[in-house]
Amino acid sequence: MTLSRRRLRGRMGVSVAIATMLLLLMTVVLFGAVFWFVNEFQRPPVQPLGQFSASLTYGGPGCAPAQVCEVSVAHLSGPDLGGSYATQVGFYVASQADPAAFPPGPLTLAQGGVHTPTWGFGQTWTLNASTYGVSAPDNITVAVVASNQLVFRMVLEATTIGQAPYVSMSAVTPVGLSGAAARFNLTAQVQSSPLPLSSVVVTANICQLQGLGCSMVAMRYAPPTGLFYCVGTATLDPASGTYYLFVTASDQAGSTIATVPVAFAH
Numbered sequence: 001m002t003l004s005r006r007r008l009r010g011r012m013g014v015s016v017a018i019a020t021m022l023l024l025l026m027t028v029v030l031f032g033a034v035f036w037f038v039n040e041f042q043r044p045p046v047q048p049l050g051q052f053s054a055s056l057t058y059g060g061p062g063c064a065p066a067q068v069c070e071v072s073v074a075h076l077s078g079p080d081l082g083g084s085y086a087t088q089v090g091f092y093v094a095s096q097a098d099p100a101a102f103p104p105g106p107l108t109l110a111q112g113g114v115h116t117p118t119w120g121f122g123q124t125w126t127l128n129a130s131t132y133g134v135s136a137p138d139n140i141t142v143a144v145v146a147s148n149q150l151v152f153r154m155v156l157e158a159t160t161i162g163q164a165p166y167v168s169m170s171a172v173t174p175v176g177l178s179g180a181a182a183r184f185n186l187t188a189q190v191q192s193s194p195l196p197l198s199s200v201v202v203t204a205n206i207c208q209l210q211g212l213g214c215s216m217v218a219m220r221y222a223p224p225t226g227l228f229y230c231v232g233t234a235t236l237d238p239a240s241g242t243y244y245l246f247v248t249a250s251d252q253a254g255s256t257i258a259t260v261p262v263a264f265a266h
Contacts, residue, residue, distance in 0.1 A: 050078020051150040054142045058195050066252035068134045068158055071127045073112070073142060075120055081146045082109070082118025088147045091125060096139040101132045106145065134158070136252070164254030165192035165200045167247050176263045178210075180237040184209075186260065188219060188228045190249045197221055202228040205246040209234040209262065219247070240265050 054073045063069035071093055075081075081089050092108025109115075112125030119125065134140065136158040144152040169189040177184055192200050204218040209232070219228040245260040 001171055046093060048054040050081070050151060052144060053156075054152075054156055055159055056140060056156050058158075059138070063130045063199070064135065064252070066135045068129050068132075068136070068138070068140065071129050071140060071142060071156075072124050073126075073144060073152070075122065077121060080118035080120035081144075081151070081162050082116070082120070085237050087224045088145075089119060090145045091127070092141075092143040092145065093127060093129075094141045095132075095134050096141070097137070098134060101134050127162045164256050165195075165249040165251055166256040167202075167249050167258035170247050170258050170260045172245065172260055172262050176265050178265050181235040184232055184234070184262070186219070186230050186232060186245060186247070188247045188249075188258070188260075189226065190228060192249075192251065195251055195253075197226070198223075199203060199251055201250045203250075204230055204232070205248070206232050208243040208245065209236055209238070209264075211236050234264075238264055 035044050037240050052073055053076055054071070056068050057070035057072070058066065059264055060066065073091065089109055090197050091112060092106055093102045093106075095101040107127065108121055109125065112127050114122070114123055138158040140156045140158055142152075142156060143150060168191045171187055173185045173187075186206070188201060188202060188204075190197060190200055198221060200221075202221070203216045204219055205216055207214040214235075217230050217232060219230045221228050241264055243262045243264055245262060247258045247260060248255055249258075
């Protein structure tokens with residue numbers, strides 16, 4: 001009787017161990033199934049550190065018409081970059097046509113005119129690119145790295161401008177000139193797109209009023225009026241009649257010439 005009881009107890013112990021192992025196995029299988037099911041759910045996209053935009057500016061003071069004068073990156077939204085990232089925000093600019101034009105290492109916030117502790121919404125980082133000698137056509141790559149993480153990258157196409165500027169209006173005042181010492185004002189309105197008017201070179205040929213040996217006169221741009229102007233003096237005393245001045249507007253896409261009639265009377 002004692003031996004039977006021992007055998008029964010042994011069998012019961014084995015049964016409990018097997019049941020425990022089965023429960024553990026079922027738990028692991030169930031947990032694995034639940035994990036697989038949840039893992040199959042579509043994950044939300046990774047949120048970037050911010051949104052940015054980049055642009056190029058052609059021409060301007062100190063730049064040729066086709067030259068890339070400025071490279072700009074605007075902070076449109078997202079958290080400020082700076083503070084703990086102060087020494088870890090870098091701007092990389094590269095030219096496809098001339099890979100050695102820009103520095104290989106990162107440019108700082110201060111090099112782009114951002115002198116605040118942080119770079120945030122509404123601020124624009126602008127690099128003066130006039131000293132790097134990059135001109136269209138070219139592809140300029142701009143990248144922003146913060147805390148060793150790429151937060152923005154964009155390739156900007158620097159294209160040649162297909163339409164030459166043209167003179168849409170020109171005039172000489174006073175209307176009638178008389179005598180060899182007659183002074184006059186020449187004004188011209190120029191249309192240019194997409195280059196700014198400050199990148200257009202406008203000259204005037206006034207040789208019909210000054211004779212042989214005269215030189216081209218540079219016309220200055222007056223931003224408040226949107227007009228080009230120059231002041232000249234007639235060194236000849238021609239016969240009464242109509243004479244012509246020639247205004248030339250030029251940029252890297254080409255040039256156009258406009259004629260300006262001048263009435264001379266005695």
